Amino acid sequence: MHTHRRPPSPLHGADGAPLRVLVIDDEPDLTEVLSGALAGEGWEVRSAADGTTALALARTFRPHAVVLDWMLPDIDGLQVLRQLRQELKTVCVLFLTARDAVEDRIAGITAGGDDYVTKPFSLEEVLARLRGLLRRAGMAYEPDGDQLVVGDLVMDEEAREVVRGGALIDLSRTEFELLRFLMRNPRRVLSKAQILDRVWSYDFGGRSHVVELYISYLRKKIDAGRTPMIHTVRGVGYVLKPESS
Amino acid sequence: MHTHRRPPSPLHGADGAPLRVLVIDDEPDLTEVLSGALAGEGWEVRSAADGTTALALARTFRPHAVVLDWMLPDIDGLQVLRQLRQELKTVCVLFLTARDAVEDRIAGITAGGDDYVTKPFSLEEVLARLRGLLRRAGMAYEPDGDQLVVGDLVMDEEAREVVRGGALIDLSRTEFELLRFLMRNPRRVLSKAQILDRVWSYDFGGRSHVVELYISYLRKKIDAGRTPMIHTVRGVGYVLKPESS
């Protein structure tokens, strides 16, 4: 039956080579977490803590995508962007910015096809945006378009629409991200810690039972009156799986 | 004497060399037990009782994986992690933490691809997590993916699913761990003491007949109405073996 689970990500470009991403951020912890998560998704990752290093590295590494903190110790993010653009013809750039920072200015920049995420962000958000960028740039090998399917549950990431058995389901932002994470890891038990780390912002300190709460919300919307797809694995976590098995 | 049972694990990395693991913990007893179990699984093991020693050792030993106690006498676990990360590009880290320490956030850790286990833990849990980490990092030589098969009994560790003869069997956490241990040692008689040491937490003092109880539970779920696979060896222990033999 289902052998091949969660492909150790055959993430690669049109040319077949693995996709490369450069993470530029001066906070070591954040860089660490981002790099780890990206590597886990199959990216080939390099990182730099400042603009100068980053530009030098980009020259040889030639990344397909860049995750760029707007605030760097040496160079302004905009400068870095221009340089990158000049030296690499096709590169997708995802900005990381503080929430209250000049959103309008960034909005103008992203018109070029780039995108941005405001801090504090969740890993799921960053990963999803990056996938979106790549898809739009036509650089990603996408096995199944932008549709996520598990049983009769279908998610359209771009449209942010979720349908089960033909019925459109309305989800809040967090509910959507949680479900997306579950749908990206079907038939795999995910611990609450894993979920918290991926779906909630990295600065979410409060020990609480948010995950359980949101699972409860999701169940009410997804499983209501149907064969349940979200299952609790006591003492371990939760799994999303299609009915059969 | 020992025929080639339970291949002293052809555990080795993609490069063919045996996998190395570094155990960092200041409790000698625990280190001892962990090291022993890991060695028994085919790992090449080294250990250190504090962060400084560990980091020095890591430099020459270059472990593929690290089992790291969060509370060390000298350096904070997080510091050790950072250093390790910096010096070894690819290393899987498994944390050991006190139960209530989880609350003050080991965030981002699982996101980075690492994992943690709370004390008190069972050896099976540590070993299983470590295998999981390696698998996800693509470092392990995995003969058979994450499926454990004995006769018509199949266990999917990631999904935490157990199937016998096509029927899905629901197991509690302890039942699952016990069965996993049995399935990892098929056709081999395991003493109750061995089982207790591997499946139950190391601080489980109460000499009792839990093992018998749980074997009884398992039988009811696994063997119910079928040819028994779990056999008692009076005065010695239990064996799991496929029907034939």
Added chain:
DNA sequence: GCAACCTCTGAAGAACCTCTGAGCGACGGC
């Protein structure tokens, strides 16, 4: 500034799991 909505906390109850005790049955030695 208001209304609608969302996110999180606290708390209570439900569901579930683990282990203890005890009785009974099975086995093997003699």
Added chain:
DNA sequence: GCCGTCGCTCAGAGGTTCTTCAGAGGTTGC
């Protein structure tokens, strides 16, 4: 065949984990 030991299983106490309600506080959009 009898007896002692070892193993099996029932039943239930006690603890843990999960679920859900209700509501405070914040954010968003109008």
